[in-house]
Amino acid sequence: MKNLQNALQLKQLYQLKSLGYHYTNAQLFAQEDEPLELPNTLVDLKKQAQNCHLCFLSKGRNRVVFGEGSQNTKVMFIGDAPIEIEDRAGEPFLGRGGEMLTLMIEKVLGLSREEVYITNLLKCHPSSTQVLHESTMHSCKAYLFKEIELVQPQVIVTLGEMPYHYLTNDTTALKEIRGMVSKRGGYMVVPTYHPNFLLKNPSLKKEVFLDLQKVKGLLLL
Numbered sequence: 001m002k003n004l005q006n007a008l009q010l011k012q013l014y015q016l017k018s019l020g021y022h023y024t025n026a027q028l029f030a031q032e033d034e035p036l037e038l039p040n041t042l043v044d045l046k047k048q049a050q051n052c053h054l055c056f057l058s059k060g061r062n063r064v065v066f067g068e069g070s071q072n073t074k075v076m077f078i079g080d081a082p083i084e085i086e087d088r089a090g091e092p093f094l095g096r097g098g099e100m101l102t103l104m105i106e107k108v109l110g111l112s113r114e115e116v117y118i119t120n121l122l123k124c125h126p127s128s129t130q131v132l133h134e135s136t137m138h139s140c141k142a143y144l145f146k147e148i149e150l151v152q153p154q155v156i157v158t159l160g161e162m163p164y165h166y167l168t169n170d171t172t173a174l175k176e177i178r179g180m181v182s183k184r185g186g187y188m189v190v191p192t193y194h195p196n197f198l199l200k201n202p203s204l205k206k207e208v209f210l211d212l213q214k215v216k217g218l219l220l221l
Ligand code: SF4
Pocket: 049, 052, 053, 054, 055, 056, 057, 058, 064, 122, 123, 124, 139, 140
C-alpha cells in the first residue's frame, strides 16, 4: 500500500516538474495518519535523512545535520535547527553555542559529550530569509521521533521553545515552564534555554545550571 502511495506521489511530482515546479509544499502530500516508514537503526535513519527532500529546506542546505552521540545514553538533548556552521560541517551544536553545551554537559552532568545524544528537531539549516511553516516541522519530526524510539532516553532536555512545543504539544511560553519536569511516554522532558540564546542573555546561565542539576538528579533515580 505504501509503495503504491509512493508511486502515486512520485507520479504527481513528475507532473509538477513538467509544469515547471522545482519544489512543492510537503503539506500537499502530508499524510497525518500515515507515518513515514523509517529504518530501525540510527545509521540507516541518518542515511535516509541525508537523502531527504521532503521539505523546502533541502533546497538551501549544504549538509543534512543528523543527531550524534551515544545510543546507550540516558539523556538526549534536542535543539531547534542547525545554524550555518553546522550546515557546512554536517554536525550538530558547533561554534560558541555548541562549546557552551559541551561545557554544561561536562561540568554539570559530569558526562562527556560523546556519552549523551544530541540532535535537532529540523535536520536542515533554514536560512535567515526562509520562513518555517507548520508543514516543515511536520515533515521532519518523524526523524526525531524515530531517534527517540531508537535511543530510548530516560530524560530529554529540550533546548529552546520550538522542540519542547513539538515534543509535547504544550505551547506555554518557555520562561514559564523551563526546568519543570513532565513525564511523556517512556521518558521525562525538561525544557530549558538554548545555548545560542544564552550567548545573548548570559544572565540566564544560572537558570540553565539549575535545570541541568535537576536533570542530573533524574538520571540518578
Ligand atoms: S528539514 Fe527534515 S524533512 Fe526537511 S528536507 Fe531536511 S531532513 Fe527532510
